[in-house]
Amino acid sequence: MSLESLNERSRAIFQQIVETYLETGDPVGSRTISRAEGIGVSPATIRNTMADLEEAGLLAAPHTSAGRIPTDFGLRLFVDGLMEIGNLTKEERAAIKGKCESNGRSVEDLLAEATKALSGLSQCASLIMVPKHDVAVRHIEFVPISPLRSLVVLVSEDGSVENRMVDLPPGMPPSALVQAGNYLSARLVGRSLEEMKGVVAEELENKKAELDAITSRIVKSGLAVWSGSSGSNAPASLLVSGQSNLLGGVEAKEDLERVRRLFDELERKKDLIRLMELAKEGRGVRLFIGAENNLFSLSGSSLVVSPYMNGSNKIVGVLGVIGPTRLNYARIVPMVDYTARVVSRLL
Known part of the structure; x- marks a missing residue:
């Protein structure tokens, strides 16, 4: 069933029934439709048309001898083909x-x-x-807690802050944390954490990043603590x-x-x-x-x-x-x- 298969009178009656039902919430009878502007046919003719529309699956009778209401299929047909979208005030x-x-x-x-x-x-x-966690990131920083542990601080564009702990390699110089934070922050502009992870992974894999081995390891560790809890996989x-x-x-x-x-x-x-x-x-x-x-x-x-x-x-x-x-x-x-x-x- 499609709107094209209905003649002009059937479409007009169907549209009037749906619009009246959406306005009142009550089943719509043939006499109500006959009084609508532009219909111009008798209640008996309307009843016959309503019976045809019901047989086609567009209308249903909720109670014996009651008027008709649109089915879900009828509403879909109305919304897709007959509804006139209003304008907000x-x-x-x-x-x-x-x-x-x-x-x-x-x-x-x-x-x-x-x-x-x-x-x-x-x-x-x-x-x-x-x-969750799919907003752009503004800043990332590594804060040393002990010689073998660092706090990774992530600041998002919406102002939210998250912290994670990450292990550090033995003998790591303090400058490596600063370099890792600067490197990641420079690649955060306009990107979510998930997008940045893809960019950084490609740079590290293709040796495009000018980082030493220890700093590269810290960068990977800093990103890894958010794996599985951000981006497209985030709940x-x-x-x-x-x-x-x-x-x-x-x-x-x-x-x-x-x-x-x-x-x-x-x-x-x-x-x-x-x-x-x-x-x-x-x-x-x-x-x-x-x-x-x-x-x-x-x-x-x-x-x-x-x-x-x-x-x-x-x-x-x-x-x-x-x-x-x-x-x-x-x-x-x-x-x-x-x-x-x-x-x-x-x-």
Whole structure:
């Protein structure tokens, strides 16, 4: 089934049903559609068309003699082919920028404020996947602790500081530590630790680095203490904000059960992170609607996400909004897109 296989009247009725459902959350009946501007056909004709759309898998009847609601497949067809993306107001843009810029002392602060801005404006839960140790490094220094031990101090662009202990070769002169620190710091500009490790490894292997044997050994030891805990292999974390918004307007028992299941899914952050990793494969907003993904097969939820980039124009994380499939996609898609662009600019 595709939109091209529907005639003009069927597309108009289908679009009106979906838009009305997304606005009200209630099943839509033929009389409601007949009163809509531009439809111009009788309720009986609309009922026949609705039956055809239901048979095609685009609509479903939740209760006997009730109106129709779009299926997940129907929502996907609507979003991809019929939805008109709205524009954010000046006030909404200002709210997002103001939130993100007001507390941007570190990457964590910036991303936390971005989640609050998204959850507040969307009235849904918002989430941001935060990479670990994938920010650019500003400075690295070796601080001698004893003749055979040194502290390696790593300062990132976001202001975070990490320390590691490293063993030193016997008889090493103090100047070797200074030379090793200067050598690594000179190669850190605009690079994450993982990127720098690749550059240094190539230089050492091809003898391009003007370092003696002892200093080269210290450089390798200093990088080795971060192996397996940085860069592309680093575990991501997930910031979630506004879960209480998901309870707004919940009255029916089945809706409460759906929200409970969504809360369970938010607790299983590893599953959500794996799903959001898919959005890092390309730029732009991506939608996961209901049962299209096994993670949301029980709760009937949708996820609208977009990747964000760092100062090197490299995708480092994903942010977005999660809620019931009855999201205001036309409003939330540009909201997520704009927030991702603001975060990318600030990073």
